Amino acid sequence: MAREGTMLERFKVPAEDVVRVPEGSLRATVASIFERMGVAPEVAAEGADVLVMTDLRGVETHGVSNMMRVYVRQYNEGVINPQPNWHIVRETPGTATIDADRGLGILLGRQAMNIAMEKAQRVGIGVVTMFNSGHLGAVGHFALLAAQRDMVGMCMTAGGASVLPTFAAEGRLGANPISIAAPAKSEPPLLFDVATSAMAINKIRLAARTGVKLLPGWVATPEGVPIMEEIPAPEQGPNMVLPLGSTRELGSHKGYGLGLTVEIMSALLAGALPSMLDSTNGFKNYFAAYDIAAFTDVAQFKENMDKMLQKLRTTRPAPGHDRVLYPGLLEYEEEGKRRAKGIPLHKEVVQWFDSIAAELSVPRLKTM
């Protein structure tokens, strides 16, 4: 088993290719680009916040590097709508279903989670589903909004059909990530955010750009046979990604079922078809907020969280490992470092920003 951080190392930008960019400059440039795409200024600032926070936390697959150029292309092609007339199509005291009108998910997610939190304050729990949206970005970002308000937050998103069911030779599910966030008293909050596929599909793009290999158990042959050795990342991305668990023996039926759970909660519960049946209907999203005070004493909950998280991170490590982590701890530490030292981008990403900044007449990125 590899040392702690190996996977992160594998996907880090090589030192010689790093350009460090201050948070504020990245925020300003990204917001300006969204405005040029036709997005209202306050919404553009929200989109910049989602992406920059994601990069600050070190979740580079879902930050500006992979995603910004995709969003610009989708606006230019009319795939997503810069001024969506998003609206609630069905509602009860604890639930709402939103038609996103092809608005970009990262720009609408906070509003959806706000609705879930308002409902949670009134009836203890709020659940919002949203269909017909663009990409939602790092789902953990929205779960964390609830944790910042003494709630437990959950967020999931369904879209795509490149992940194989167990025993299958054809992709049927998206990477379909699940996130949960919960506040503690003194410890950094728990923030869990993972794809239900064996790997985040974005990692393949990142791997192709950085030249790293894919690990055993991540993808299958075109016939659906799991590849249990290292292979180079395919240039165009595979359409044969394995579910979490990789093989039936290791538990791929669990990853497959979790991916299906996300389809049901995000797509079917929003009245939408999963991507396996409609490849044109974008992303389907799920937001839930649990008001902790509705269930138990908030101060006690946070103290119990502290005790549990401390117990976990002081657990005796296995040979070859420095420490045991809990979900969100590394990201919290990384956020502190990157706020101080800047966000490391690949020089090729900065070049793209320079060219789009010139094209759209928006501020260029500052570097550190």
Next chain:
Amino acid sequence: MAREGTMLERFKVPAEDVVRVPEGSLRATVASIFERMGVAPEVAAEGADVLVMTDLRGVETHGVSNMMRVYVRQYNEGVINPQPNWHIVRETPGTATIDADRGLGILLGRQAMNIAMEKAQRVGIGVVTMFNSGHLGAVGHFALLAAQRDMVGMCMTAGGASVLPTFAAEGRLGANPISIAAPAKSEPPLLFDVATSAMAINKIRLAARTGVKLLPGWVATPEGVPIMEEIPAPEQGPNMVLPLGSTRELGSHKGYGLGLTVEIMSALLAGALPSMLDSTNGFKNYFAAYDIAAFTDVAQFKENMDKMLQKLRTTRPAPGHDRVLYPGLLEYEEEGKRRAKGIPLHKEVVQWFDSIAAELSVPRLKTM
């Protein structure tokens, strides 16, 4: 990769050791045993229903074979309470927290899910947490109760501390299963029910009894190093079970985080400590019901489920596999077979039933 059903085959009772028992007889004997333990007749019948339905679905790890003798011992030792004064300690329109007063979970689960469903009918979504209970059994049983009433059901349970966090040499989490059930129109319902550990811990008992080996990636050495080869099942059960994903490279941080999610939703949200901090506080449980009509049109939802489930089970299989399944399909088929042909029990289990029947003066099992 093994053929479909290999894992089930591995844990099936060997043909020469099988005794087939009719559903009705098993139900009557199990209910009578619960009554002898001091449980009220209508509650005893509920417990028999949970266990027998679990055996009918072929989920033998959580049916009578492994569990009935454990429950009898726990009643005899006073660990669980046959007549609990279970009660709601906090409540809002969408939520409730229940103190189970050491009642056996399988006997209280339906009532907890009923409360969640009543809340869902009023405010769209209902969530119930329950602390201080005995074993909850197969969590999918309770999720399915919601699916039978045009709702999406979820159920989870936390208890135990034998599953390792990623990189750890000490167990911290229980097997912490997650279940979801959703109705379709003509297809058997989706019923997903899996441990967030690499294997259900009960399977180790079953493996020791049936003499089968444990697969690679299921357990670790006492130092916390994942064992990636087949080994015999330890007699006393290991205290070093790996999370789903087995190694960091294959995604053990995902299984670990899912297990923690179950701790937060089931234990901490109920105001209780996880087992890693209090090994004496039994099981902590989570029940959620989503009223489909609160989100979208019920008939449309069920038609979409049919389309999705048909698409999945008609997906082209990988070489060596007959077909692609969806969660709950095999269990549905097995239920039909076992209702007709009886429930296959290991002869040693039937011997135990015979001896306890004599001891307690309850009806012996009939055999087919």
